[in-house]
Amino acid sequence: MTPLLRLVIVGHVDHGKSTLIGRLFHDSGKLPEGKLEQLKAAAERRGMEFEWANLMDGLQAERDQNVTIDTAQIWFRTPKREAVIIDAPGHKEFLKNMVTGAASADAALLVVAADEGVQEQTRRHASLLTLLGLRQVAVVVNKMDSAGFTQAAFDKVRQDCSAFFAKLGLEPRAFIPISARHGDNVVSPSTKMPWHSGPTLLESLDTFSVPAPPEGRPLRFPVQDVYRFDDRRIIVGRIESGTLRVGDRLLFSPRDKTSVVKTIERWPTHDGKAVTAGMSVGITLAEQIYVERGQVGSHEEHPPIETDVFDAKVFWLGKDALEVGRPYTLKLATQDVECRVQSIEKIVDPVALTETPGGGSVPRDAIAEVSLRTRTHIALDDSALSPATGRFVLAKDGLILGGGIVSPCRYPDRRSALAGIKSRNLSWTEGKVGRKDREGRNRHRGTVLWMTGLSGSGKSAIGVELERELFRMGLHTYFLDGDNVRHGLSSNLGFSPEDRAENIRRTGEVAKLFLDSGAVVITAFISPYRDDRQLARSIVPEGDFVEIFLDCPLEVCETRDTKGLYRKARSGEIRDFTGISAPYERPEKPEITLRTDRQSIAESVAQVIDYLKSRVLKPSA
Amino acid sequence: MDHLDRLENDSVFILREAYRKFDKLAMLWSMGKDSTVMLWLARKAFLGRVPYPVLHIDTTFKIPSMVEFRDRMAREMKLDLIVSKNEGALSRKRTFPDGGATRVECCTWLKKDALKKAVDERGFNGIIVGVRRDEEPTRAKERYFSPRDANMEWDVEDQPPEFWDQFKTDFKPGTHVRIHPLLHWTELDIWDYIAREKIPVISLYFSDANGERYRSIGCAQCTARIRSTARTPAEIAEELRKTNVPERAGRAQDKESEDAFEKLRRDGYM
Numbered sequence: 071m072t073p074l075l076r077l078v079i080v081g082h083v084d085h086g087k088s089t090l091i092g093r094l095f096h097d098s099g100k101l102p103e104g105k106l107e108q109l110k111a112a113a114e115r116r117g118m119e120f121e122w123a124n125l126m127d128g129l130q131a132e133r134d135q136n137v138t139i140d141t142a143q144i145w146f147r148t149p150k151r152e153a154v155i156i157d158a159p160g161h162k163e164f165l166k167n168m169v170t171g172a173a174s175a176d177a178a179l180l181v182v183a184a185d186e187g188v189q190e191q192t193r194r195h196a197s198l199l200t201l202l203g204l205r206q207v208a209v210v211v212n213k214m215d216s217a218g219f220t221q222a223a224f225d226k227v228r229q230d231c232s233a234f235f236a237k238l239g240l241e242p243r244a245f246i247p248i249s250a251r252h253g254d255n256v257v258s259p260s261t262k263m264p265w266h267s268g269p270t271l272l273e274s275l276d277t278f279s280v281p282a283p284p285e286g287r288p289l290r291f292p293v294q295d296v297y298r299f300d301d302r303r304i305i306v307g308r309i310e311s312g313t314l315r316v317g318d319r320l321l322f323s324p325r326d327k328t329s330v331v332k333t334i335e336r337w338p339t340h341d342g343k344a345v346t347a348g349m350s351v352g353i354t355l356a357e358q359i360y361v362e363r364g365q366v367g368s369h370e371e372h373p374p375i376e377t378d379v380f381d382a383k384v385f386w387l388g389k390d391a392l393e394v395g396r397p398y399t400l401k402l403a404t405q406d407v408e409c410r411v412q413s414i415e416k417i418v419d420p421v422a423l424t425e426t427p428g429g430g431s432v433p434r435d436a437i438a439e440v441s442l443r444t445r446t447h448i449a450l451d452d453s454a455l456s457p458a459t460g461r462f463v464l465a466k467d468g469l470i471l472g473g474g475i476v477s478p479c480r481y482p483d484r485r486s487a488l489a490g491i492k493s494r495n496l497s498w499t500e501g502k503v504g505r506k507d508r509e510g511r512n513r514h515r516g517t518v519l520w521m522t523g524l525s526g527s528g529k530s531a532i533g534v535e536l537e538r539e540l541f542r543m544g545l546h547t548y549f550l551d552g553d554n555v556r557h558g559l560s561s562n563l564g565f566s567p568e569d570r571a572e573n574i575r576r577t578g579e580v581a582k583l584f585l586d587s588g589a590v591v592i593t594a595f596i597s598p599y600r601d602d603r604q605l606a607r608s609i610v611p612e613g614d615f616v617e618i619f620l621d622c623p624l625e626v627c628e629t630r631d632t633k634g635l636y637r638k639a640r641s642g643e644i645r646d647f648t649g650i651s652a653p654y655e656r657p658e659k660p661e662i663t664l665r666t667d668r669q670s671i672a673e674s675v676a677q678v679i680d681y682l683k684s685r686v687l688k689p690s691a
Numbered sequence: 692m693d694h695l696d697r698l699e700n701d702s703v704f705i706l707r708e709a710y711r712k713f714d715k716l717a718m719l720w721s722m723g724k725d726s727t728v729m730l731w732l733a734r735k736a737f738l739g740r741v742p743y744p745v746l747h748i749d750t751t752f753k754i755p756s757m758v759e760f761r762d763r764m765a766r767e768m769k770l771d772l773i774v775s776k777n778e779g780a781l782s783r784k785r786t787f788p789d790g791g792a793t794r795v796e797c798c799t800w801l802k803k804d805a806l807k808k809a810v811d812e813r814g815f816n817g818i819i820v821g822v823r824r825d826e827e828p829t830r831a832k833e834r835y836f837s838p839r840d841a842n843m844e845w846d847v848e849d850q851p852p853e854f855w856d857q858f859k860t861d862f863k864p865g866t867h868v869r870i871h872p873l874l875h876w877t878e879l880d881i882w883d884y885i886a887r888e889k890i891p892v893i894s895l896y897f898s899d900a901n902g903e904r905y906r907s908i909g910c911a912q913c914t915a916r917i918r919s920t921a922r923t924p925a926e927i928a929e930e931l932r933k934t935n936v937p938e939r940a941g942r943a944q945d946k947e948s949e950d951a952f953e954k955l956r957r958d959g960y961m
Contacts (some may be wrong), residue, residue: 073694102937142831143824145877152694154875166852170834173854202854283692294704295711299740306736308704337739348692350703352738363711387852401857461855468861470852 073280075153078172080199081181082189083160086212090181090250090271091144091157092122097257098272100146101125122250141171150276160191165198165435166387169473172199177206177278179271180231184217184247188230190421194435196231197420200238201385201437201475203457206278207235208244210271215249219262237423244274283348287311288372290451290459292403293322293365297352304335305361306352307404310458312369314353315344322365323449324376326485329355364405366449366459374449374459376485379412379601379655381441381477384432384464385420388471391431392438392464398471400444402462408445409464412655415439439477441653443600452478480646480653481599482571508588512546515686516588518581518610519678522597522657523620524649525635526627528666528674529594532620535675537592543679545590545686550577552595565646571602578606585610590686598648600655618678619660624649626667695884698876699732704856705835705872706736706819712860713817713868716743717773717809719961722757722764723908724881724892725821725873730768731890732872733819744771746809746818750801751781752910760893775809777801787912794913794943795951801910803959807843810867819870820961825877827939829953833871834858841865843959869961878938879931886924897922907938915941 079087095101105125113120125144146153158171172178178199182192199207209231217223224247235242246255247266254260255270269277289312297304314320318331334342335352345351355361366374386392392411400409414428418437432438453460453475460476509515519536521529530551537549556563559576563569574597584591597603607615627649628636639647646652662681664674692700709716718733718741720726733741747761765772780800784790787797810818824831834850836858851859862868873881885892895905903916904927917936921927948954 073697099935101935103935104940105937142828143875144831145825167850170850170852170854294707297737299738299742304738306707308700335738337735346692348697348700350700350707350736463855463857465857465859468859470854470857470859473855 078156078175080195082191085183088123092125183213221265284311285346291367304352308350320367324447327359329357332356382474384474386472399465412441412443482567526630527620527622533594547590549592574602578609598654617660618662622666702872703736709870716817718819729821777805837869882928913943
């Protein structure tokens with residue numbers, strides 16, 4: 071049997087979506103027996119003109135007001151295949167119902183009335199379709215009867231639509247001029263529009279395809295549940311992509327446990343065959359490892375990303391705005407985790423497609439590019455590579471209020487960063503001279519002064535002055551400058567998120583050794599990721615890590631541009647440049663904040679020394 | 692994967708979500724083809740078991756062979772079967788046609804109220820129901836996870852969004868959720884699947900000595916037979932491929948008024 075095509079019909083309110091469906095059914099002879107008579111009788115009782123729309127508007131309120139409130143579905147056969155048609159409401163109030171209908175579709179028809187042309191919901195629906203991942207779209211120019219069946223009216227709509235879709239990076243498969251009310255070009259070609267040489271609407275449906283489940287992609291097996299009906303532990307879930315066989319070694323992320331597939335469980339037959347994308351399966355494992363709902367099974371060579379911070383494009387349907395810092399539930403595959411919006415990069419108006427810099431919230435019905443931070447690590451993928459593990463919804467009190475797709479990752483995969491910590495299977499050789507001995511002789515404590523801030527915020531300038539001042543005061547001190555460390559210790563690292571994480575880890579380890587020698591260590595690294603700074607903090611003993619945030623607006627840093635780097639970043643000569651093409655996560659609770667756009671270097675140095683006086687300048691007891 | 696495989700795997704996914712999210716779960720079984728397929732899918736999902744009670748809302752007007760089929764299958768599948776009746780309405784004869792009730796009133800009292808009784812007594816918070824979108828227009832509006840308030844009412848104008856297999860599964864105490872794992876199936880899919888999987892179904896669906904069969908079964912007084920020669924699931928599927936007559940044409944309670952069925956469903960009917 072050929073797979074069923076799921077086709078959604080969207081567009082502005084009153085542009086004739088439901089009418090089109092009624093006409094399609096009538097003309098193709100698919101209308102259930104007695105239905106037409108029933109609808110006509112109902113219209114007569116109500117003293118209203120008969121409307122095709124009433125076929126799909128199954129609710130009394132919908133028929134009374136001639137408006138579709140909720141999405142509905144109806145089954146249909148084209149000459150070539152089976153299809154289910156999803157009618158989505160066009161009214162702005164019912165956008166959540168439109169998304170509910172459209173998200174499950176393989177293809178879309180966007181209905182635009184020739185007399186009114188492209189309207190607000192036309193644009194909004196087109197924007198949402200692309201975000202929902204629908205790439206197969208045809209534009210149906212309806213109500214050609216009210217535009218005199220002229221090619222000029224059709225061309226106007228076609229040009230407007232093409233321009234809008236071009237901005238979305240999408241090219242419609244076809245433009246079809248029709249009159250749903252009179253049946254022109256719906257099932258049979260219209261005699262009133264001889265200038266149209268393209269397909270009828272029915273013909274255009276057969277140009278759409280149903281994507282096959284992604285069997286050839288890397289395996290993604292989100293764990294839905296673990297059953298213990300008898301002495302076996304059966305791990306169940308749906309394979310979202312790839313193929314799974316008995317004997318495969320599976321990695322479960324996050325938490326990185328591995329085990330071998332022992333059996334594939336089925337009922338009523340038990341053939342042990344490989345299982346592939348789209349199948350809801352059950353497996354048992356050879357070794358008893360702890361696996362739970364939410365983890366994603368993969369093969370070791372192609373794991374998902376493991377992180378607690380990522381970028382995404384979201385659409386927001388909630389009545390209350392999506393706010394930075396407030397907790398929401400993020401649901402991605404079978405994972406549920408508390409999540410907050412860390413920052414909003416920009417807000418896109420889905421109607422005008424204008425972009426504005428993000429502030430503290432995303433209003434209802436807007437699209438935004440955001441950074442999200444989850445409370446615990448989760449497994450995910452770039453949505454372009456793996457849709458099922460690259461999309462998520464945001465919920466509050468259980469109610470879904472928005473959705474989003476994961477952008478290409480600008481943050482380090484924490485799996486590699488964590489692996490760095492894990493490989494510490496060695497013992498530390500204790501010397502006969504300890505840190506306290508050294509601090510006693512030095513007559514001051516050691517500490518790590520960790521400066522973080524954008525390029526141009528003044529880290530090196532303050533670092534060298536601070537080092538000189540501390541030295542002058544008689545302190546043992548050493549300044550680890552970011553550029554200097556990259557010349558040697560980290561000369562094999564670039565600026566990818568993973569390399570940045572490794573650079574910070576190495577620096578943290580070096581700072582720890584200096585600290586053990588009793589020195590006041592000053593570091594000057596952009597260190598843009600909160601997790602990396604947290605890692606550096608966790609390397610040194612509690613209380614010895616002083617995070618100094620050089621808080622200086624990007625515009626000011628860019629004007630300084632002492633090394634000419636911003637100019638190169640803006641021109642694209644340098645990639646992954648913090649603040650321009652890579653993110654900077656502001657510290658949440660730094661020990662010291664220096665407003666380097668407002669205060670002089672000397673003032674900043676004095677502020678740090680003032681902080682150190684009570685903590686460092688006398689040796690520990 | 693073919694069409695039926697996709698339907699089956701998605702239904703199994705929904706059944707497993709329901710089992711994971713609701714601690715007091717039950718499945719409605721009318722012995723009709725849809726809920727019988729649903730039992731089969733449950734055993735696929737839970738590897739041979741039905742790990743929650745199966746609830747039959749007994750109006751006492753069911754065609755006698757249905758009860759015989761019920762008890763035999765329940766034994767074979769080792770079901771935890773609960774039979775719920777609205778004894779009060781039955782003893783007071785609030786029934787159609789002999790009790791003077793309309794068909795819709797009879798459905799409300801004997802089905803909806805009997806379901807509410809079972810939900811209240813057993814504290815169920817999730818009820819799995821085998822409705823399909825293609826059956827009739829209000830069911831076409833349904834969600835996979837569809838909330839009902841404490842009075843079992845359905846707020847159809849403000850349903851929670853659900854997409855990308857993410858559902859609203861948290862609800863206030865006192866409310867329950869209807870879970871609809873067959874929502875995306877059609878009548879034809881059901882018969883194709885019964886034929887493929889060789890699922891035992893009640894013989895009322897097959898053509899009898901008079902050349903008649905039931906296309907949809909319910910209470911004897913409100914369900915009519917159709918003319919048919921189909922004697923196997925495959926023959927029924929063949930017959931359906933050629934017909935334009937709606938499935939519930941033989942169900943009289945839908946037709947008392949234009950919105951009779953919508954009213955029933957808003958009030959908590961299946």
